[in-house]
Amino acid sequence: MSTHPEPPPTTELNYAQYSGHACCWCGKSLLDVTGVKSAGISRGSSGVHVLDIEVYACPDCAAAPPQTPARPVPRAQSGRAGSIASTQRRPSTTGGIT
Numbered sequence: 001m002s003t004h005p006e007p008p009p010t011t012e013l014n015y016a017q018y019s020g021h022a023c024c025w026c027g028k029s030l031l032d033v034t035g036v037k038s039a040g041i042s043r044g045s046s047g048v049h050v051l052d053i054e055v056y057a058c059p060d061c062a063a064a065p066p067q068t069p070a071r072p073v074p075r076a077q078s079g080r081a082g083s084i085a086s087t088q089r090r091p092s093t094t095g096g097i098t
């Protein structure tokens with residue numbers, strides 16, 4: 001069982017990714033990156049022309065390839081509470097001098 005998912009199809013790659021100049025997963029430029037790994041063969045075709053080509057991944061994606069490239073990033077729910085508590089609690093002063 002392969003631990004590496006198939007790279008995206010060529011139809012989902014931009015020119016840099018298709019040319020092997022960018023990571024096929026995250027799209028980061030690989031021109032100045034060391035440790036670039038092959039991500040496998042991206043499958044695609046245009047009419048009768050087979051566009052299958054080897055694509056590459058940056059070290060980060062090669063170490064942990066995303067299962068789904070277009071996965072929405074879950075947001076950390078760290079928002080503040082919507083309502084501002086305006087209740088002021090006064091200590092009851094009993095036995096005050098009147």
Ligand SMILES: [Zn+2]
Pocket residue numbers: 023024025026027028057058059060061062
């Ligand atoms: Zn990447």
